[in-house]
Amino acid sequence: MVEDKKPLHQHDFDGIEENDNDLPHWWLGIFAVSILFACFYVPYYHFLNPEKLPHAALQAEMAAREAAVAQVAEQKAAEAPEDPEAALTATYSAGGWEESGKAVYTANCAACHANDGGGTIGPNFTDDYYIHGGKLSDLIRVVTEGVPTKGMISWKPILKPQQIQDVSFYVRAMRGTTPATPKEKQGELVDEAGNFVGAAEKPAE
Ligand code: HEC
Structure with a gap:
C-alpha cells in the first residue's frame, strides 16, 4: 500500500x-x-x-x-444403386425366392387373390393390367404399404422385408400364367417392364 x-x-x-x-x-x-x-x-x-x-x-x-x-x-x-428397379430385376432373375414366395403367398394372399393368382376379392395377377403399376418396385410398395381404403392391408407389420420381396417376386411370376377362373381386368395396361402404357405413369398412391 x-x-x-x-x-x-x-x-x-x-x-x-x-x-x-x-x-x-x-x-x-x-x-x-x-x-x-x-x-x-x-x-x-x-x-x-x-x-x-x-x-x-x-x-x-x-x-x-x-x-x-x-x-x-x-x-x-x-x-446407392443407380436404378433400384434394375437391382430388383437382377435379384428376381437370379431366383432363389420361389419357395419362400410361394409359402408366404399361400398363407397370406391366396384368400383374396386366389391360389393361382386369378383374383377374387383382390385383383388378378396373371393379366397385364395393374391398378398401382406392374414394376417389381410397384408390387413391393403396394404389398408393404397396402391400399387400406380398398381392402388391401399393409403387410409391413406382419411380414419381414425379405418375405415381402419374395412374395412380390412370386406375384410378378404369375403374370402371363393361366388361372382357373380369371377375374376381369382391373386398372391399366402395363408394358413388359411393368410401366403403364399410354398415359403418363400413375403417381404413387
Ligand atoms: C383381405 C384381402 C386381401 C389380402 C389378404 C391380400 N390382398 Fe392384395 N389386394 C386386395 C385388394 C382388394 C386389392 C386392390 C386394391 C385397390 O383397389 O387399390 C389388392 C391389391 C394388391 C396388389 C396391387 C395390384 C394392382 O393391380 O396394382 C398387389 C401387388 C397385392 N394386392 C399383393 C398382395 C400380396 C402379396 C398379398 C399377401 C401378402 C395380398 N395382396 C393379400 C386384397 C387383399
Missing part, C-alpha cells in the same frame, strides 16, 4: 477527504501490460490474420462443416 503523502485536495464531504496519491504500482503494471498487449493484438488479428477473429473463424468452421455434410451426402448417393 502506498502511503498517503500528497497534500489534501481541499475536498471534504461528510468527513471523507480526497487525497492526490500516486496510482498503485500493481494497477499501473496492468495498465502498461494491457497497452503492450494491444500493440500486438490489434496488428496480429485485425491486419495480419483477420480470418482468426472469432466471427470469421466461426464462419470458416461452419463452411467446412457444410462441405463435410455435402461430401457425405455425395458419397451416399454414389453408393
